[in-house]
Amino acid sequence: MLVLLGVALVVVGFALRLNPLLVVTASGIVTAVLGGVTPSQILDAFGNGFAGSRSVTIYVVTLPAIGLLDRFGLQQQATRLIGKLRVLTTGRLLATYLLIRQGTAALGLTGICGPAQTLRPLIAPMALGAATRRHGELSDPAIERVKAYSASADTVGLFFGEDIFLAVGSILLITGFVDTTYHLKLDALQIALWAIPTAVCALVIHSARLLWLDRRLAKELAR
Amino acid sequence: MIDAEWLYWLCGLFFLANAVLCGRERRYGAVAFWALLGLSFCYSTFVVAKTAAAWPLGLAVLVIAGLAGFGAVRKAELPAPTEAEQESSAAKLGNRLFVPALMIPLVALVFATMLASITVGGKPLLAAGTATLTGLGAGALIAVAVGLVLVRPAQPVGLGAPLREGSRLLQSIGWVVLLPQMLAVLGLLFDKSGVGKQVGTVLSGLLPGGSLLAAVVVYCVGMALFTVVMGNAFAAFPVMTAAVGWPVLIQQFHGNPALVFAVGMLAGFCGTLCTPMAANFNIVPAVLLEMKDRYGPIKAQLPTAIPLLACNIAIMYWLGF
Numbered sequence: 001m002l003v004l005l006g007v008a009l010v011v012v013g014f015a016l017r018l019n020p021l022l023v024v025t026a027s028g029i030v031t032a033v034l035g036g037v038t039p040s041q042i043l044d045a046f047g048n049g050f051a052g053s054r055s056v057t058i059y060v061v062t063l064p065a066i067g068l069l070d071r072f073g074l075q076q077q078a079t080r081l082i083g084k085l086r087v088l089t090t091g092r093l094l095a096t097y098l099l100i101r102q103g104t105a106a107l108g109l110t111g112i113c114g115p116a117q118t119l120r121p122l123i124a125p126m127a128l129g130a131a132t133r134r135h136g137e138l139s140d141p142a143i144e145r146v147k148a149y150s151a152s153a154d155t156v157g158l159f160f161g162e163d164i165f166l167a168v169g170s171i172l173l174i175t176g177f178v179d180t181t182y183h184l185k186l187d188a189l190q191i192a193l194w195a196i197p198t199a200v201c202a203l204v205i206h207s208a209r210l211l212w213l214d215r216r217l218a219k220e221l222a223r
Numbered sequence: 224m225i226d227a228e229w230l231y232w233l234c235g236l237f238f239l240a241n242a243v244l245c246g247r248e249r250r251y252g253a254v255a256f257w258a259l260l261g262l263s264f265c266y267s268t269f270v271v272a273k274t275a276a277a278w279p280l281g282l283a284v285l286v287i288a289g290l291a292g293f294g295a296v297r298k299a300e301l302p303a304p305t306e307a308e309q310e311s312s313a314a315k316l317g318n319r320l321f322v323p324a325l326m327i328p329l330v331a332l333v334f335a336t337m338l339a340s341i342t343v344g345g346k347p348l349l350a351a352g353t354a355t356l357t358g359l360g361a362g363a364l365i366a367v368a369v370g371l372v373l374v375r376p377a378q379p380v381g382l383g384a385p386l387r388e389g390s391r392l393l394q395s396i397g398w399v400v401l402l403p404q405m406l407a408v409l410g411l412l413f414d415k416s417g418v419g420k421q422v423g424t425v426l427s428g429l430l431p432g433g434s435l436l437a438a439v440v441v442y443c444v445g446m447a448l449f450t451v452v453m454g455n456a457f458a459a460f461p462v463m464t465a466a467v468g469w470p471v472l473i474q475q476f477h478g479n480p481a482l483v484f485a486v487g488m489l490a491g492f493c494g495t496l497c498t499p500m501a502a503n504f505n506i507v508p509a510v511l512l513e514m515k516d517r518y519g520p521i522k523a524q525l526p527t528a529i530p531l532l533a534c535n536i537a538i539m540y541w542l543g544f
Contacts, residue, residue, distance in 0.1 A: 003416045004425075007452055010409070014499055021398060022292035024405045025285065028412040035416025045415060046284045047277030049408030051267035054231050056403040056503045058356055060393060061233055062327055065366035067388030069324055071304045072374045073313030077320045080313065109335050111355035112328040115508040117362075121324050124512050140515075148519035151508035152496075155520065156527060158504075159492045163485070170457065174484045177461050182469055190481035197542070198489045201534040206527045 006031025059116040066121050074121050079129030090130045090146060091214040094153045095207040097123050101157025102203060106164040115154060124150040134214075135221040142217055149213050153206070160202035163195035226350035228268045230360040235264030241390045252295025253394075259287045260401065288405060291398030301391045316373065323370035327362035334358025392511075399510050403503035406454050413453065422449055423466035430467060435476050436540060442467045443536045446487050447494035447528075454500025456491025463487065472543075482543045490535040496528040497521055 006027050013023030032042045066074075082088060088096075101113050113119075127150045132138055138146070162168045166188050175186045238261030245253040263283050269275035290296060313320065334354050341348040349357055367385045374384075393400070413419070426445050431437050442463060449459035468487055472478045495501045499521065509517045516522075 001421060003418050004421055007418060019292045020402055021288045021405055024409050025288045028409045031416045032412045037415050043278040043281035045411050046281030046408050047270055049411040050280060050284045050404050051270040053404045053407035054267055055356060058230060061360050062363040063392045064385035064389030065363050065370055067392045068370045068385045069320060071388045073309040074320045074324055076309050076313035109332060111331045111359050115511050117327045120511045144514055144516060144519055147512045147514050148523035151520035152523040155504050170488050173457055174488060178484060184480055186481055191485040194482040194485035197538050198535055202531055205530055209527060
């Protein structure tokens with residue numbers, strides 16, 4: 001039971017808004033010590049964990065391209081373009097992006113959209129541009145809200161799209177774990193199919209909230 | 224066979240170049256942080272290949288985390304382009320600016336759909352599972368090249384421009400760049416220390432016997448909550464399945480295994496939407512979008528995650544048994 005103290009440390013650390021790197025490092029060490037892991041094994045775990053998870057940091061290779069285009073006005077151009085497409089309100093744009101993100105992820109194409117590839121250079125500036133065109137100058141909370149909803153469209157679309165694709169990590173984990181532990185023969189296709197009802201719910205719920213954002217912005221900015 | 228290691232070296236070199244740029248401004252804490260991070264990315268290649276010991280890397284990671292955690296990597300005031308400059312260049316270049324930006328997703332698409340299945344001499348050209356990553360890297364490089372050709376008419380820029388502008392963005396991300404990997408390490412340590420087994424024991428003790436609905440709720444909510452703590456539904460799945468999913472939902476109530484496990488995993492994903500522990504999904508976008516509130520995306524996702532969790536419970540309860 002003692003190891004759960006390490007988990008509590010994370011929760012408390014995040015709640016107190018301490019530096020997350022320190023919280024995570026300290027909690028990892030404390031948990032491991034309580035769990036009877038030796039110091040040399042702890043160092044090995046830090047090394048192996050870091051080396052094995054480099055793929056989550058790979059998005060930084062896009063930064064030179066994004067930065068260059070940023071410098072030469074990509075975000076401003078995205079805003080201009082959306083200014084011409086009057087039908088696309090912030091909510092409709094983000095709901096469309098959600099559909100695209102979810103659809104491409106369901107086809108296994110998780111890497112073609114993402115926070116660094118599409119969200120920062122294209123989608124978020126367009127969403128902000130559409131809001132400015134419709135509501136005039138945006139307040140700081142409104143800007144934060146549009147950015148937050150843009151990020152949410154990307155994440156929700158990814159999570160509830162990728163599980164429909166057969167070869168995704170989570171399906172392989174389910175079949176791998178269940179088949180070896182409980183001696184079943186699970187069909188990956190069945191698992192992918194049963195991800196569809198939840199995917200539809202996610203699309204409906206989140207699209208509705210994205211479309212509702214237009215009204216909410218109108219209300220907030222009318223004051 | 225091409226694997227993703229060249230890309231990690233590219234990342235490492237980018238971090239090292241960033242360290243050099245910080246050195247020019249005499250910000251030595253930042254120099255140490257980025258230089259160590261860059262070297263660690265390259266050294267990791269040998270750790271993964273098991274040709275070098277992991278502990279020196281572990282030590283380096285602790286130093287990097289310490290440097291950042293104790294405030295050695297302060298934010299720099301880098302010269303950002305002015306709005307007027309950006310506007311005038313956007314007016315000049317127009318929609319052509321989208322060409323390099325769209326290169327990244329397009330090249331990634333080509334790699335994922337066409338190049339992934341190519342074999343050379345009986346071996347796949349791209350190592351299994353790396354097609355998307357490789358495509359992203361290739362797309363980024365092509366986008367830089369196309370971008371440089373494109374902006375040249377607007378303003379003569381040196382080859383250092385992408386590096387300088389990339390470094391500006393990287394430094395605005397700052398130490399958060401390390402957080403997702405540190406969380407992966409934490410997951411590994413939790414696993415080694417048996418945290419999962421303990422949580423499973425606690426939860427199966429809470430489970431009231433005989434009620435199908437209660438068992439479904441405990442499995443789904445447990446997946447979500449455990450994922451919030453661990454930051455990763457993959458870590459929660461084996462634990463919750465061993466504690467509730469298999470013995471109660473499948474063996475006792477004879478549920479449809481494919482449905483129960485698929486929906487259980489998706490219940491975990493509802494948890495991922497709500498946790499700062501899933502930093503790469505929830506914190507990194509906030510930093511990339513230069514938001515003031517790092518928890519902004521989580522706040523926008525919570526009202527979707529909660530009804531969606533209820534949907535998962537309903538789907539499992541009505542369709543799974």
